[in-house]
Amino acid sequence: MKENIHPDYHKAVFMDMNSGFKFLTGSTKTTSETIEWEDGNTYPLIKVEVSSDTHPFYTGVQKFTDRGGRAERFMKRYNMKSK
Numbered sequence: 001m002k003e004n005i006h007p008d009y010h011k012a013v014f015m016d017m018n019s020g021f022k023f024l025t026g027s028t029k030t031t032s033e034t035i036e037w038e039d040g041n042t043y044p045l046i047k048v049e050v051s052s053d054t055h056p057f058y059t060g061v062q063k064f065t066d067r068g069g070r071a072e073r074f075m076k077r078y079n080m081k082s083k
Helices: 070-077
Strands: 010-016 022-027 034-036 042-048
Touching: 022 042
Parallel strands: 010 042
Antiparallel strands: 010 022, 034 042
């Protein structure tokens, strides 16, 4: 392998924002947020919207509430009224 071209690979905690489920794994992603893990060490915290804990493919059911369709979210975000 060539030297000094690969990103830094380290342990990080990923947290599902919908369920609060957390898991420790290796990653090249970095963040300024940290969290203390069960082993007493501090790791970078990476927040994700969907993980295997909430994705319907893995769970067989929808765990989080429907946030509305794309059009409704767009209208709400920009304070627009639908006709």
